[in-house]
Amino acid sequence: MPKFYARRRLSTLAALTCLIASAALFDGPSASAALPTPVSASTARSYLSQLTVAAENRTGYSRDLFPTWITISGACNTREWILKRDGTNVTTDSSCYPTSGSWYSPYDGATWTSPTDVDIDHLVPLAEAWDSGASRWTTSQRQAFANDVTRPQLLAVTDNVNQAKGDQDPATWVPSRSAYVCTYVRAWVQVKYYYDLSVDSAEKSALQGYLAGC
Structure with a gap:
């Protein structure tokens, strides 16, 4: 079990697990929901200094070990909930599939009007999480990570x-x-720190360089 679950975030994980199990903490996708703002650069530098540096190991990885997508609210699964949150003027049918709206991609600055042109990115990829410590988690813990809204x-x-x-x-x-x-x-x-995931040496060096310019 990662140190995260035993040390830094036990109570928060319990709340997240309840959310995954029941989806009752959400009233539904809301137009007021927004992508969470990450921590400041200074906080990120502090967090980075505390992360364990370790070589990555992908032995045994399978995407199926990170169950997605799960029900978040009503008929809406994680993908649909994020599409509603991140889109503009999004309308959905009774199964929560978007029927109209637009989506701005912050990675490349493109705007799309079809949900089929949009993916829901795991910012820290599932395989990267596995390499960095999630291989020691339970399936329910990996599910919580893969559906963390x-x-x-x-x-x-x-x-x-x-x-x-x-x-x-x-x-x-x-x-x-x-x-x-x-x-x-x-x-x-922020995500790596919260989940107590490690970084490899090249990754840490790159992060330090980018954060120095933030």
Whole structure:
């Protein structure tokens, strides 16, 4: 079990687990919901200094070990909830599938009017999480991570941009839209810190470099 679950965030994890199990804490996708703002650059630098540096190990990884998407509210699963949150003037049918709206992708600055052009990105990819400590988690803990709508871990972005990113960390990939890079790395460090995930040496060096310019 990661130190996170035994040390830093036990009570919060319990609340998140309840959310995953019942979906009762949400009244429904709300137009007032917004992508969580990541911690400040100074806080991210402090968090980064506390992360364990370790080599990555992908032995045994399968995406199926991170169940997605789960019901968040009513008929809405995680993907649909994020599409509602991150979109503009989004309307949905009775099954919560978007029938109209637009989505601005902060990674590349593109705007889309079809939900099929939009992916929900795991900012810290599932494979990266596995490499960094999630291999020791239970399935329910990995499910909570894969469907975390509370931290800046899930966001709607251009589909082919998300696919090009794949499972890369900031040592090899950051958004092409330079105005978003600082936000991206701050969010990356926040998520890794919250879940007590490690960083490899190249990843930490890249994060330090980006954060120094934030």
